Amino acid sequence: MPTPIITKDLCKGCELCVHACPEGVLEMSKEINAKGYFFPVVAHPEKCTGCRFCLLVCPDTAVQVEAKGKTTVRTEGLTPKPFHYCPGCTHGVIHRLVGECIEELGIRERTVGVAPVGCSVLAYDYFNCDMSQASHGRAMAVATGIKRGRPNLVVFSYQGDGDLASIGMAETVHAANRGEKITVIFVNNAIYGMTGGQMAPTTLPGQVASTCPLGRDVNHAGWPIRVVELLQSLRTPAYLSRVAVHDPKNILAAKRAIRKAFKYQIDGVCFSLIEVVSTCPTGWGQQPHEACEWLEQNMIPYYPLGDVKLPEAAA
């Protein structure tokens, strides 16, 4: 019988696993864990089908699944250190996907990651490979320096929307245009999370943020930037794709795209950038599962998912 295994002290009580489970296997506890959060308990183990949806949506690797005598474990692509992110923040999911790709591709020992300024500023604590912290917006310039100096390394940057699409836009466009053989993980959650929820270049029209309290006025602040479409216009070959991490199906698709992006680099093909449409429950002022629904209803219509550019298609 398959069953979820909860590491309760890693849990931040976001309840995403409870909402993701199609069979109602999980319920929230009545007691709190060491961090002070309620955590999921396996209330109906007999209903578990081993679909792993709970594992896929958990942002804190607090859920593993035992099936057929094997238990999943946190990927070796990540260090054991618990994430500092807010409850329900999808950074943790994206970290796990990147870590899994690094492990599965067997590149951990020759990978260097570049951490940005923003919520994921401490990413160097979580990826289990060599890491370099960068100044705000300059991650792709730092990645360029590493890759040009040591072309045999696999270099990725992990950046948010303020870092990549606002202060770092010049570095973004030019790294893409030079065709730097790097992999960029671009987390678009439509807000400045770490500094307290200010308007981002990707904040949606009408979306409330702490510096647009009446909602983003496109006549004042312009329309949100669609990064992958903007980069698509460059003639230099690239792999550009937009994915989302608000439900298990999309999380699996996101992993396929991230893996493909690393593969293009390993094969020396092209620059790759995966825009990951993500949630910021704290910044948006929503429950984590509400944020996932809001993402689906509001972000995906403006930020359509799928491959935007493949290197094979380039002229």
Added chain:
Amino acid sequence: MAKKLMKGCEAIGEAAIHAGCRLFFGYPITPQNEIPEYMSARLPQVGGVFLQAESEVAASNMLYGAAGAGCRVFTSSSSPGISLMAEAISYIAGAELPVVIVNIMRGGPGLGGILPSQSDYFQATKGGGHGDYRVLVLAPSTVQEAADLTQDAFDLADHYRNPVMVVGDGLIGQMMEPVEFKRSISPEELPAKPWATTGCSDRKPNIINSLFLNPEELEAHNWHLHRKYQDMAREIRWESWKLEEPVDVLIVAYGTVARICKTAIDTLRARGVKVGLFRPISLFPYPSEQLSQAVEKAGKVLVTELSTGQMLEDVQAIVAGRKPVSFYGRVGGMVMSPEEIEREVDKLVAS
């Protein structure tokens, strides 16, 4: 190796290659364009990489990445470009990475002009960006010295894991003089950097970082850096010129201005004026003790530089009121003639 007639900018570029540097990231700005142009032609010939960045901001962060990955790397720029690099230089100092930066100074502030200047003395020697940090600053006065100091800069940067800045001006960048490269090392011969992000195949992951959210840790880091800057005192370099005997006037000048002073001193001495030159070669660390001793054997001190008085403040602090300190500066790209220096010295002798 035989001597070769080279422009200062080209000699700096060639010196970097002799120092085992195979990476250059930079952005065009006058009056130093001969350095990136030279590197763009020369580096591919030796298996290196020249990359023209989209800005000085990007170039300096490419330096950060490459230095973090354990590569010898350098850039060159001129004053406004160095201002744009100041952020990255602060991060590079904070993360303790070895890089070499050449600043062929031009007049400011703002866009200023493109002619020679020494008005970035404060920026170079007092940090330049945010935070408590210093870069080691070397100021050549000849093309040969520019080549030698550039080569040394790479060794010093690696030794101290700190940025080293070579400051010159348009005069030294453009003038041609015979130059000899006295030593040469290949990248393969350079000492290993076990702290660098080269891939964690045989060790735990390395992290290049300047973030310390814990205030106790950040304080400890700052004092660690401070001790390192104090240790740099052993790298102090200077030239005492015609100071064997006591002088009536001690001129303090660096870089190309010191050359002008030497011409003036020759003329003055031919007229019987007792005058000599103290030339700091390392601007940080400053040869304070050595200047202090020279001041003891001087009647008056004349500081002259291509600024409205920047090094002057350091000299005043060292002299500490023991002797009168005068100043003569030209700015905006204007350069003093030897005659102007003679006139200033004559005035001091007469007063």
